[in-house]
Amino acid sequence: MEMGLKNRVAIVAASSQGLGRATAEAFAAEGCRLAICARNQQALNAVAEKIRGEYKAEVLAEPFDVTDAGAVRDFVNAAVQKFGGIDICVTNAGGPPAKGFLATTIDEWKRAVDLNFMSAVYFTHAVIPHMQKKRWGRIITITSITTKQPVADLVYSNAVRAAVVGLVKSLANEFGKDGILVNNVGPGYTATDRLKELAHSRSVASGKTEKEIFEGWSADAPLKRLGDPRELADAIVWLASERASYITGQTILVDGGLYKGL
Template sequence: MDLGIKGRVAMVAAASKGLGKAAAAALVKEGCRVSICGRDRAALEAAKADLGGSVLAVPCDVTNPADLEDWFKATLAAFGQVDILVTNTGGPPAATFLELTEAQWESGVQSTLLNTVRMSRLVLPGMRERRWGRIVHITSLVAKLPAPLLTISSTLRAGLSALTKTMATEFGPDNVLVNALLPGHVLTDRQLHLAEVRSRKDGTTVEEYFEKSNAAIPLRRLGRPEEIGEVIAFLCSERASYLTGSSIQVDGGIIPATF
């Protein structure tokens, strides 16, 4: 299927590895010119080499407003405009409610919510002027299936789903489509870290944790990053032209029905 986005310019945050890199790879495959960012310069350059295609790599800490603006300006200088934005962040600290400090809550808001707001504010004026844009917020299944160990993430990811809907309503008349993607358990560094934390708390091994986790997923396996990336590419495409304001579950069926 031709997704109709060859030549479009995409910014993909935190794309040196994991889901961000998978999203960038899927967009490169569709012929997009892709600007990626990440904190680790070496990892970012390695990702650029892996991705091939027309890729700009800009070191950037997405929690730093000045870094985000520099990344945006570098993208405009290289490619002239931004048609697609994929927001993506690292997960906040994994801990139960009473274990969390106020500083950790404040850090979570900065790293998970406000950077998404800032990235969107940078690209939206140009998208509205050209009357074409796609924004996809990568969030998490905890937006619909809160987890006690992921207190901050569960709270903020649910908020991002609400933000997605309000943005879609506001910018729909400008043909700017905004959706959220809720990955389930996908084999990334973040998933390995959470497995280590949870297995320690439960007194089990990481292998036992994954065996139990897989048994709870209807497809009986973890997702692959590229499976998430391909859905993101579709949401950014011309083929998704009547899809906005949705929080799309890509979770192997683990989130219960919410009829």
């Protein structure tokens, strides 16, 4: 299937590993030019080098924290300077800690809002004017299955990510007239380092082994396995492509059928 993504400029946030990295590589494989970021410069540079070598893609790689509004704006401006514009922006960040409500703290709530909601505001606020100039744009937020179905002990994610869906729908409504499509993807349990962290905290809390926790997650999904990061990345690439040109304001779960609703 021809995706029509060759030479498009794609920002993929929080992309030195896991879902962000798989997404950056999938765009590179389609011939996109890339702007990637994460906090750890060494890990980020290693990914940038790999993408340049393997896909012959142009890559801008800048280390910063996505909760820093000024740094996000500088990064978007640097990408515009280097590539002449922005076509695609995938927002992403690390996940909040796993807790039940009474174990949460006010500082952690504020951090979760900054990390998993305000970071999406910073990126979308910075990129939309550039997309308006081209009268073409794709924004895709990476959130979680928690946007449809709360997960026990992920109360920060259950609450804060719902705000991202509200943002996505609002932006889709406001900027559809400019050719900008805005969608959200919600991964289910997908094999990344984040999932190892979650398995560890669940194991400590429940007394089950991490192996049992992983087996339980696989058993819960109708497909009876975890997701591969590449499977989420492929859904994002499709949403960004010309093949998904009449889809906006939606949440698409990539969860092996884990969501129990209709």
